[in-house]
Structures are given as structure tokens and as C-alpha cells.
Amino acid sequence: MSQNILLIGGHGKVSQLLTPLLLAKSWNVTSMIRSPDQKVTIERLGQGQPGKLNVLVNSVEDVKNEADAKKILDQVKPDWVVWSAGAGGHGGAPRTLAIDRDAAIAFTKASIHNPSIKKFLTVSYLSSRRNKPSWWSEKDWQYAQKVNNEVLPTYYKAKLAADEVLTVLAKERLDEETKKGVKETERFCGISLRPGSLTDEKAGGVSMGKIGCEGKVSRETVAYAVVSVLETEEARGWFDMLDGEEDVRESVKRCVKDGVDCVEDEDLGDMKKNIADL
Incomplete structure (x- = not known):
């Protein structure tokens, strides 16, 4: 079934690898970018694809609150x-907080x-957590x-x-x-x-699920993982991933089938307190 997807941060490296993969599924993509100068680059990604690509020029830096985001979603x-x-x-701590926290x-x-x-x-990152998970070594935690x-x-x-807002509200x-x-x-997932x-x-x-935190992963592999998670029914929660030997799609299916959620060992009650004022 065709899906309509809003891809926020469409000019990023992972997003540019991801966009053709989404379109190849006959899914429709609205790629949200910050500058008109980026539009031609993104439009090329849709050439010859079965899915429809739209480009929305609207900087995430202008999204200050939920109402601002709702206007874009309604559109x-x-x-x-x-x-x-x-x-x-880029832009120091204030810009990081404005985009990676507030707009997100x-x-x-x-x-x-x-x-x-x-x-x-x-798309978060592997070390984004408060507590040491039981499957990490002391070296991983350090x-x-x-x-x-x-x-x-x-x-x-x-x-x-x-991540905590997403976890609690989801x-x-x-x-x-x-x-x-x-x-x-x-x-909802x-x-x-x-x-x-x-x-x-x-x-x-990939190596996905309850893994250590030291290691690398290809941006292109991340793009394939996004598609695999989206197309897998009942995939929800935290998916930790590094380069490994397992097929991406099979790895996602295994995690979902086995109920693997790397949010384990985090405290939901503490999360609710942490996000109360956000």
C-alpha cells in the first residue's frame, strides 16, 4: 500500500541516500529542506522512481513549538x-538545541x-540513554x-x-x-x-539489537534500515545498530519477532519527569 511520508532534513547525507529507497517502494515522499538552493539536488533523487517526490522548502529552525509543526503536518x-x-x-550549542531538541x-x-x-x-544515535544497559560492558559504558x-x-x-519525549508519548x-x-x-509505531x-x-x-556501543555503521546501511523498520509491521521502540554480518531486513524482523527493544533498562517514570517541562 502506498504511504505518504514526510522526510524532515531531506538534504542530509542519510536522507539523500534514503529518498530513492522510499520512492522505489512506490511510497510518496515530501522532502523538507531548509533552502531553495537545495531543491535541484533533491529533485534529481526522484527521477525514474515509481513513488512521487515533493520538495517542501521550510527550515526546521523556524519550527519553535508544536503548533508550528502542526501547520506543516496539516499541509x-x-x-x-x-x-x-x-x-x-554548526551554529554552536543554541542551534543544536533549537534543531535537535526543540524542533524535533x-x-x-x-x-x-x-x-x-x-x-x-x-534517527538518533547509539549512546543516547541515561542508564547503562545490562548487555553493555564497563568499557562500553565508559x-x-x-x-x-x-x-x-x-x-x-x-x-x-x-528520544524520551518520543518514548513516553508513543x-x-x-x-x-x-x-x-x-x-x-x-x-502507532x-x-x-x-x-x-x-x-x-x-x-x-548489520548487528542490531542488544549490542555494544563502540563501532561504526555506514550511512547507506542506516538508510536501508529506515526502510526495513518502516515496512516491518509492529516495529516500534529503540533499534541499536552497527555494521555487522546480518542482512538488514532479516535483522529488523528478528528484533520485532523476539520483542527486542533497546529502551530496556531505561526508567519510564524518570523519563516522564524529565520531559514534563519540555
Whole structure:
């Protein structure tokens, strides 16, 4: 079945690899970019594809709250939303917080509060968590602590906040839909895809699920993983991933079948307190 997808951050490296893959599924994509100068680059990605590509010029920096995000969603009318935007380290801490936290949370809230939107996927990163998961070694935890507190402290705060808002609100909507008797395959899917350090290598296999945090993953593999998660029924939760040996699609199916959700060992009650003022 054809889906209408809003891809936020359409000019990013992962998004440019992802767009043709989405269109090849006969899904329709609205690629949201910040500048008219980027439009020609994005339009080329749709050539010869069965899905329809639209380009929306609207900077995420102008999205200050849920109401701003809702206006864009009302205009695009997507079935699914993919967040792959980011400050990319440009503009200092204020810009990182404005995009990776505030705009991301605005779109997350607006999407989850829109009953016609069935899936929201954010591209996060593997170390975005507060607690040491039981399957990590002490070396893994020390590595994550260094990345989060010394290398990327503002980015960590921003992505963690966005991940926690998605996790809490997605669960609340899912629980409500379950109570109402909504069919399992039609219930909301909130997804945090969490790759390790990104590279420009060709796509390959993955290691997905309860893995360590040190390692790399190809941007092209991440793009294939986004498609695989979106097309897999009942895929929801946190998906940690690095380069590995398993086929991407089979890895996603395995995680869903086995109920693997890497949010395990995080505290939902604490998350609710953390996001109360966001």
C-alpha cells in the first residue's frame, strides 16, 4: 500500500541516500529542506522512481513549538514521519538545541497527537540513554560517557530529550489505542533508530539489537534500515545498530519477532519527569 511520508532534513547525507529507497517502494515522499538552493539536488533523487517526490522548502529552525509543526503536518498530510534533521555541529550549542531538541520535540508531539499519522521514526544515535544497559560492558559504558559528556555534550542532551519525549508519548498513544481495541497492525509505531558512528562506506550487513556501543555503521546501511523498520509491521521502540554480518531486513524482523527493544533498562517514570517541562 502506498504511504505518504514526510522526510524532515531531506538534504542530509542519510536522507539523500534514503529518498530513492522510499520512492522505489512506490511510497510518496515530501522532502523538507531548509533552502531553495537545495531543491535541484533533491529533485534529481526522484527521477525514474515509481513513488512521487515533493520538495517542501521550510527550515526546521523556524519550527519553535508544536503548533508550528502542526501547520506543516496539516499541509503535507503524511501517514508516516521520518526525522533525519540536525544542526550537524554548526551554529554552536543554541542551534543544536533549537534543531535537535526543540524542533524535533515539536514534530514528535504534533505527529503523535495527529491520529492519521501512524509511524514516527527518528534517527538518533547509539549512546543516547541515561542508564547503562545490562548487555553493555564497563568499557562500553565508559566510551558512551566520554562521547556524551566530553565530545558531544549538547548534542547528547538534545537527542536524549527528543528520544524520551518520543518514548513516553508513543507509549501513551499505543496504550490508549490498545484500550480502544485498535487492531495491532494499525496501532502507532514510535521508532528510535540508533546507529553508531556514521561512515560513507557502501551498505552492508548489520548487528542490531542488544549490542555494544563502540563501532561504526555506514550511512547507506542506516538508510536501508529506515526502510526495513518502516515496512516491518509492529516495529516500534529503540533499534541499536552497527555494521555487522546480518542482512538488514532479516535483522529488523528478528528484533520485532523476539520483542527486542533497546529502551530496556531505561526508567519510564524518570523519563516522564524529565520531559514534563519540555
